[in-house]
Amino acid sequence: MLETKYDHKKVEENKYKTWKEKGYFNAGDMSKKPFTIVIPPPNVTGKLHLGHAWDTSIQDVIIRYKRMCGYDALWLPGMDHAGIATQAKVDRKLKDEGINPREMDRDEWLKRAWAWKDEYAENIHDQWAKLGLSLDYTKERFTLDDGLSRAVREVFVKLYNEGLIYRGERIINWDPEAKTALSNEEVIYKDVKGAFYHIKYFIEGTDEFLEVATTRPETLFGDTAVAVNPEDERYKHLIGKNVILPIVEKKIPIIGDEHADMEFGTGIVKITPAHDPNDFEVGVRHNLERVVIMNPDATMNELCKEYAGMDRFTCREKVVERLEKDGLLIEIEEITHNVGHSERTDVMVEPYLSKQWFVKMRPLADAVLENQKNKDTKVNFVPERFEKIMNHWMEITYDWCISRQLWWGHRIPAWYKGDEVYVGMEAPDGEGWIQDADVLDTWFSSALWPFSTLDWPIKSELLDRYYPNDCLVTGYDIIPFWVNRMTFQGLHFTGKRPFKDCVIHGLIRDKQGRKMSKSLGNGVDPMDVIEKYGADALRYYLVTEVSGGMDLKYDEEKLASTWNFINKLWNASRFVLMNIEDLKEEEYTLENLKIEDKWILSKLDHTIKDVRRYLDKYEFNNAGASLYGFIWECFCDNYIEMSKFSSDDVTTKSVLYHVLSSILKLISPFMPYVSEEIYSMLPFKDEESVTISKYPETDSKNEYSTNTVDDMIEFIKTFRTFKLENKIGKDFGVKYNVDGDYRLIQNMLRIGGNEIINREYNSSHDVIYKDYSIKVLYDKDDEGDSETLKKRIAELKSSITRRQNLLANEGYTSKAPKNIVDAEREKLKEEEEELKRIKG
RNA sequence: GGGCGCUUAGCUCAGUUGGUUAGAGCAUCUGCCUUACAAGCAGAGGGUCUGGGGUUCGAGUCCCUAAGCGCCCACCA
Numbered sequence: 001m002l003e004t005k006y007d008h009k010k011v012e013e014n015k016y017k018t019w020k021e022k023g024y025f026n027a028g029d030m031s032k033k034p035f036t037i038v039i040p041p042p043n044v045t046g047k048l049h050l051g052h053a054w055d056t057s058i059q060d061v062i063i064r065y066k067r068m069c070g071y072d073a074l075w076l077p078g079m080d081h082a083g084i085a086t087q088a089k090v091d092r093k094l095k096d097e098g099i100n101p102r103e104m105d106r107d108e109w110l111k112r113a114w115a116w117k118d119e120y121a122e123n124i125h126d127q128w129a130k131l132g133l134s135l136d137y138t139k140e141r142f143t144l145d146d147g148l149s150r151a152v153r154e155v156f157v158k159l160y161n162e163g164l165i166y167r168g169e170r171i172i173n174w175d176p177e178a179k180t181a182l183s184n185e186e187v188i189y190k191d192v193k194g195a196f197y198h199i200k201y202f203i204e205g206t207d208e209f210l211e212v213a214t215t216r217p218e219t220l221f222g223d224t225a226v227a228v229n230p231e232d233e234r235y236k237h238l239i240g241k242n243v244i245l246p247i248v249e250k251k252i253p254i255i256g257d258e259h260a261d262m263e264f265g266t267g268i269v270k271i272t273p274a275h276d277p278n279d280f281e282v283g284v285r286h287n288l289e290r291v292v293i294m295n296p297d298a299t300m301n302e303l304c305k306e307y308a309g310m311d312r313f314t315c316r317e318k319v320v321e322r323l324e325k326d327g328l329l330i331e332i333e334e335i336t337h338n339v340g341h342s343e344r345t346d347v348m349v350e351p352y353l354s355k356q357w358f359v360k361m362r363p364l365a366d367a368v369l370e371n372q373k374n375k376d377t378k379v380n381f382v383p384e385r386f387e388k389i390m391n392h393w394m395e396i397t398y399d400w401c402i403s404r405q406l407w408w409g410h411r412i413p414a415w416y417k418g419d420e421v422y423v424g425m426e427a428p429d430g431e432g433w434i435q436d437a438d439v440l441d442t443w444f445s446s447a448l449w450p451f452s453t454l455d456w457p458i459k460s461e462l463l464d465r466y467y468p469n470d471c472l473v474t475g476y477d478i479i480p481f482w483v484n485r486m487t488f489q490g491l492h493f494t495g496k497r498p499f500k501d502c503v504i505h506g507l508i509r510d511k512q513g514r515k516m517s518k519s520l521g522n523g524v525d526p527m528d529v530i531e532k533y534g535a536d537a538l539r540y541y542l543v544t545e546v547s548g549g550m551d552l553k554y555d556e557e558k559l560a561s562t563w564n565f566i567n568k569l570w571n572a573s574r575f576v577l578m579n580i581e582d583l584k585e586e587e588y589t590l591e592n593l594k595i596e597d598k599w600i601l602s603k604l605d606h607t608i609k610d611v612r613r614y615l616d617k618y619e620f621n622n623a624g625a626s627l628y629g630f631i632w633e634c635f636c637d638n639y640i641e642m643s644k645f646s647s648d649d650v651t652t653k654s655v656l657y658h659v660l661s662s663i664l665k666l667i668s669p670f671m672p673y674v675s676e677e678i679y680s681m682l683p684f685k686d687e688e689s690v691t692i693s694k695y696p697e698t699d700s701k702n703e704y705s706t707n708t709v710d711d712m713i714e715f716i717k718t719f720r721t722f723k724l725e726n727k728i729g730k731d732f733g734v735k736y737n738v739d740g741d742y743r744l745i746q747n748m749l750r751i752g753g754n755e756i757i758n759r760e761y762n763s764s765h766d767v768i769y770k771d772y773s774i775k776v777l778y779d780k781d782d783e784g785d786s787e788t789l790k791k792r793i794a795e796l797k798s799s800i801t802r803r804q805n806l807l808a809n810e811g812y813t814s815k816a817p818k819n820i821v822d823a824e825r826e827k828l829k830e831e832e833e834e835l836k837r838i839k840g
Numbered sequence: 841g842g843g844c845g846c847u848u849a850g851c852u853c854a855g856u857u858g859g860u861u862a863g864a865g866c867a868u869c870u871g872c873c874u875u876a877c878a879a880g881c882a883g884a885g886g887g888u889c890u891g892g893g894g895u896u897c898g899a900g901u902c903c904c905u906a907a908g909c910g911c912c913c914a915c916c917a
Contacts, residue, residue, distance in 0.1 A: 002876090212917085216917085265917070270917070276917075385845085386844095389843090392843075396914075477912090479912095507911090545852085547853085547855090555866090557851090557852085564877095574876045577876090578876070619856090625854070637881085717883080721882090721884080723883090724882075724883050802860085806897085811896090811897030814897080820860090824860070
């Protein structure tokens, strides 16, 4: 028998291991229709956070539901090598050991990185297990696996041969800490206090100067022109002349270019083509020299005279001091502006001229935009609005910088010999070829995840059967990084969308609404939550708390209340199990149903219908609310109470059994542990585990009208309210004013017998609801109608007036749908009758 | 600058294609140890749905508009 209290620790012990050993999570039943989800691979950098718990819980609910619905459900697990993030962590660890990672042999370093990966992958496995995720580990993948690496090379080589990958010298976002290029998506813009330095650039051979305003005076070493707008009346006559570059004392031309905004600042811009993306474009138009003035670590290089070797920020100070001394500094205007920072290392990104590999995005993005117009082949976002985010990105996207100056990742399959470049799956024959030292952006391999995990480019059974994936679940924050890229790569290489549905959830925030982050220290470890409330509570809370796509404010009180809900289910089960202990399978029957049996079976049927409908639409909050209401209100508060008066009846037992086992199945995708625990204690069952049982289906046999019992319940409530408001204790009498079936009402109110009048009372009151009317006899000191009665009369009167007015309105009766108007008339009639009865 | 979201009970959130008197959990108040559960039960109170305008017989829901909060994208010499 069950303990009186739900103990999540006991319940969640050992079950996962059994499920895994039994192979419940393994896909491959070819007789069934496949349903696939591929997990968003977590980074092997560390622990899973609450966001992962949310993301994976949603997926587990979907996949368990589909599995129970009879699909060959594959949920493929895997992890991401997470290039820059992992490399930074491994480097830090090495530094802590006193080792300079960049002085290590590359292969030695990689050994350390793989050791790190193994360690953290185990952590993640443990956490997945605690969460109870039904992953098919036989198909687990890692982005650096041989197969996936092959897929990466294949894609690189093909895109290169198609002219969609190229190598070029461009201004890229440079992370001086990690010393690597970054993509635009890896740059976070933050408001930073800075200044406009107004500097005099003297016009060659004159005493006149141009007032140039810049936020980055230290880059003047790389200036190769000064631009004014060609339409600018103030300066256009100067175009073609030269200015003397301060400190450097070099002549540079004044050019006319539309990049110079007449309205902004002084209208004069210094042009530094090697250190600013806009200036780079200007440089291309005017054929300007590109002078790189920094080293990869963002210190100034040898072109910067005595400033060489200085950090860029120190250099700025020194240059400003020097300009001031030379009388070239006009003004320092303090401003706040947006400056790019590296997503991973948080250092200020340096726009930097360097040779990198790029994916030419335009044709790939256009293909996505085209495909999204086709209802049958598009990626369906849930909620729909997130499609706009992808489409917008596709519209404005520009070439993707994919090379990273890191060690941890897929080596770029390009080899160089002098000026020759070879791109191929394997190293070219012949002597003297040197492979590109760089690796690919992590997201390059992630972009292939939906099919590279299924053996692509090998045309295997896996790929054939499980691709496209049915569903992808992820947060809206990684649509640009990942969803978009999977979509264009999927389309380009398989000719199909990578997944049919893309279910988007929000971010987890703290109680104040702030994003959870390491720096704020407001993060919550899902393992701590599981320790305290159990995985079932955490899962149910996360999955059902908010509607789709919304952020979730983490609130521990809600977990406590979810725990209470499970405890309620636990105790209801305890009651049922106690009552059906002796129920034999062969006795089980749903014949000879009493009215309350029909009522609960019908309510169950509705719940099944709702939950299925909501789950099919990925509306987990609605599914949760539906289950919660059914379990607590319909089953516990009403049916169980009613059943206590016919507990020896084999039909009652059968109904209790039927409803409980249905509840366990319905809730199993959300709460796999507790449902399993209780299911295992049923006297007989369809399957050895609820995990592999069949998800309940609606049954037209159970479509009974629930009105009668609903009305009785309303009557019971009215009666109780009356008693409470009039402080009536146990001493009162009742008289039945109207004939009818009062059995349930009597039982629930414990007023057994048709008539109880123990003695004379000085007061009485009719409690009436719809077809039921009971006179309550009691002692009362003061006179007059009871509050309950007054309230009901007032309620009825106002409602009747409202309905009369509504029905008198011709616009309403002529334009509103007939069934709604009829229902209105019907209700009016009922209320009028009730009022008449009350007033006697 | 462009776009998106949010604003509903004290708090956290639901609210299907417009259709009774807007719901839930927590919190509050009242009464209960009623043998499944006091982490519970039975009740109660609490909302001019951010403001303004419009469409409609009818608006929390659709349209316009204003405000506050949050996010995304772009620009910022």
